[in-house]
Amino acid sequence: MTPAATAERAGSPAGTRNRGGRRRTRRRTPLVERAALAVAVLMVVIAVAGPLLAPHDPYAVDLSKALLPPSADHWFGTDANGRDVLSRVLSGAQVTLPATVIVIVVATLVGTLIGTVAALGGKVVDEALMRVTDIGLSLPSIILALGLAAALGAGLRSAVIALAATWWPGYARLVRTLVRDVKDAEYVDAARTLGVSRTRLVFRHILPNALNTLYVQTTLDVAAVMLVISGLSFVGVGAQVPSAEWGAMIAGAANNLTNGWWAVAFPGLAIMLTAISFNLVGDWLRVRNDPTIRQGAGR
Numbered sequence: 001m002t003p004a005a006t007a008e009r010a011g012s013p014a015g016t017r018n019r020g021g022r023r024r025t026r027r028r029t030p031l032v033e034r035a036a037l038a039v040a041v042l043m044v045v046i047a048v049a050g051p052l053l054a055p056h057d058p059y060a061v062d063l064s065k066a067l068l069p070p071s072a073d074h075w076f077g078t079d080a081n082g083r084d085v086l087s088r089v090l091s092g093a094q095v096t097l098p099a100t101v102i103v104i105v106v107a108t109l110v111g112t113l114i115g116t117v118a119a120l121g122g123k124v125v126d127e128a129l130m131r132v133t134d135i136g137l138s139l140p141s142i143i144l145a146l147g148l149a150a151a152l153g154a155g156l157r158s159a160v161i162a163l164a165a166t167w168w169p170g171y172a173r174l175v176r177t178l179v180r181d182v183k184d185a186e187y188v189d190a191a192r193t194l195g196v197s198r199t200r201l202v203f204r205h206i207l208p209n210a211l212n213t214l215y216v217q218t219t220l221d222v223a224a225v226m227l228v229i230s231g232l233s234f235v236g237v238g239a240q241v242p243s244a245e246w247g248a249m250i251a252g253a254a255n256n257l258t259n260g261w262w263a264v265a266f267p268g269l270a271i272m273l274t275a276i277s278f279n280l281v282g283d284w285l286r287v288r289n290d291p292t293i294r295q296g297a298g299r
């Protein structure tokens with residue numbers, strides 16, 4: 001399904017209907033897009049250099065400074081163990097975002113392989129692979145990941161493995177659709193007529209053109225995967241205390257919400273800003289990648 005069709009089915013705010021019933025695209029202002037891109041880039045920079053930017057040791061315990069409110073010495077306050085929340089949020093980006101990227105990369109590779117083989121492997125292969133994919137799509141990924149992570153043993157590694165094992169079916173279905181659309185294109189038929197080998201046809205002509213939409217979906221999935229990873233840590237099957245992973249930080253501070261709200265609010269704010277920024281960047285890429293949306297936006 002194309003991004004435009006996905007947006008239309010989901011009722012995306014990117015499109016509204018005019019008086020004649022025709023879909024009219026309403027684009028966000030460049031300021032919003034640039035701000036979202038800036039926040040996304042900032043989060044990536046923090047994920048790379050977070051510990052270097054941290055003003056304090058994120059794991060240093062000092063009970064004499066427990067639950068200090070935000071101040072000039074501790075901008076985000078301290079948690080119940082006296083650890084600087086700002087330092088832990090900065091260091092936590094180096095835990096949460098890389099785990100998210102690993103899940104998406106593994107799921108994308110597996111889904112691309114299965115989707116491509118299904119689209120090009122004939123009816124029997126297609127039916128077999130798509131039935132397995134449908135089973136994966138029919139099960140709620142977060143519930144399945146929760147069960148797998150619990151079976152593998154609590155920890156961030158288990159959460160990443162479990163989530164990657166449950167996230168690929170969506171990519172497989174998307175890639176199959178894209179490859180099937182491209183393989184019947186005129187330029188592919190022309191290349192086939194000229195005697196281009198099957199391997200070259202797949203890797204030079206079909207996949208590069210079929211997967212233009214895939215990077216948009218991966219950008220949109222950053223927020224979803226990150227939220228699930230943080231959620232698994234929050235319920236105790238992901239990253240464990242005293243890890244600075246954002247979900248684990250919220251779980252560790254939940255008991256002190258009334259007298260130490262900052263220890264919950266700032267990790268939650270980091271999750272929210274990262275999720276919103278990557279969603280907006282993905283939506284911006286979707287608009288740029290789909291000519292029908294671009295044409296509608298110019299009307």
